[in-house]
Amino acid sequence: MLPLALTGLLALSACQFAGDDDPAGDAHRLNSMQAFPLHAYYPDPDSDDAKVIGKAEWVLGKKCMVGLGFPGFATLDTRTVEATYPVRRGYPASSSMPGDDSPYGVDDPDRAADHGYHNREQDDSSQPMEWPVDQYVALTGRYETGDSRRAHGHPIPEGGCLGEAGRKIYGPPPKARKVNGVRVSGSYTTAAELWSKAARQARKDPAWKKADRAWSDCMREKGFHYSEPDKALYDSAWYGTAGSPSGKEKKTAAADAQCKLDTDYITDVHAVETRFQKAAIGKHKKELGELRAAVKQAVETSRTIIDKASRDARPTEAS
Template sequence: MLPLALTGLLALSACQFAGQDDSADDARRLNTMEAFPLHAYLPDPSSDRGKSIGTAQWILAKQCMVRLGFAGFAVLDTRSVESTYPVRQGTLGSRSRTGDDSPYGVDDPDRAAEHGYHNRTQEESSQPQEWPADQYVALTGRFDSGDSHHAHGHPVPDGGCLGQATRKIYGPPPKVTTVNGLKLSGYYSLGLQLWYESNKQARKDPAWKKADRAWSACMKEKGFRYSDPDKASLDTAWYRTEEPSDREKKTAAADARCKLDTDYIGTLHAIETRAQKAVISKRKKDLDALRAADERAGENARTIIDKKS
């Protein structure tokens, strides 16, 4: 039997490790797009509705391409392309894995020590497909200099066959908005606009700046000098190679550890969540209309799929 004092010490250590594990799990749960209120107003391609809309878009686009004179599209298997967006032939390079798909960057010290900041996920099933220039133009309505705006004598519809399909499913598109210099014309532009605006507002919160300082101090103790995680993850040194260097791995591992040790992710998530709830409250009517439009699009998509069956 273990001495009582040793038993107590082991129990205390177990609780401490369990607490650390719980803290890390909480950070990773909060470090996802799904953990934010505005996510409910953004598209989810993986949902049943999202998949139906993707399938319907390609069904309509296929019919449109045949009408434009691309006879080979009559036998196109839409299942092979319904989750992808076309890429012009000759422009599809290897997508860099540098960067991170999560809101606050690396959060797992062990994974960061192995992959550094080359932490971007790649879904093989949704890799874009290359198309010859004439087919790409007809599908997307995106023209390079010298491209014809006609296909086999037929005018290419605005936004190409995929754009036309999207309008049939969703209805007239919303007005173009500009976010951080980028023009957004999609049906979810409002959600993206509000996400950007709320993030910009959240970054002004003194608590956000305090969290940056705490993280920076932790990194300094480990031998790394960055004022905030963005400066670390966007260091140009990491973009020079396809594989992470030893220096990058050590930096990323320290970055993730300092986020956990200072509760960086939990702090920022709470600040940004408050900011998002504030903009949702102000634009509730518009956002509800957006959600209703998405539900109607899902119904329209299912009708299109049923007719094809």
């Protein structure tokens, strides 16, 4: 993703020379996961490689589910689920929680005035499917109090059928680590850990703290009192208001977005976090190179799995 970031900066420079400076557009571009150096070590869910791996995981996963006593999975059309991860039936929709998929929160005052902090884009083409509890647990190996660790008398593999599929595709996962207090295990653990550490370091940097103060001063002038954007985003008053954010939430979010633009908040903090990420990449070239090699091999393994499943599904010609 570094070449893309460079391309974006060159394009911005060209616009400035043309007299078409667009701070809002620049902030929006930088306020995305793709704008960070470490994103190059994460899978792009829209890439062909990620789709191949996702399909292979479900090909193996549904075979595992049949083995656990769920015969209906034999006819599961994996095309409807291969780009998603299962959701436990009865859980609140993610839209009930404030936030979106951007690193720095709201950056469009008009959109924030309409949606408040409930700003997630809905893409019906890749909405995760809800599964009954017994199937969800067997697929994911994620348990809650009272959940059985067996399905129809069979032990559920670690990480469920999809976890087992991942191990067959990627090989044994690296040792699990805690990232932001959450136990993480998988091929992208190294990148996730480095990203989390860079973010923590960036927030302690004087330049980041200066950006927080400028944003907070701007908000105070508009009548809102928060020390940093996350304090506004995660105000408990916004929880449980999916689909109907209050007028106060909308006004706060709109002011938040406008202050980010007025103070160049996103540009400033992105520069700080990018600096720490680049330093992390420089120190961990070997591990990150191994990660890329593992993903490349996983893609090849996935193609083999899919090809075999396709051959097995063909009707045998009559002799």
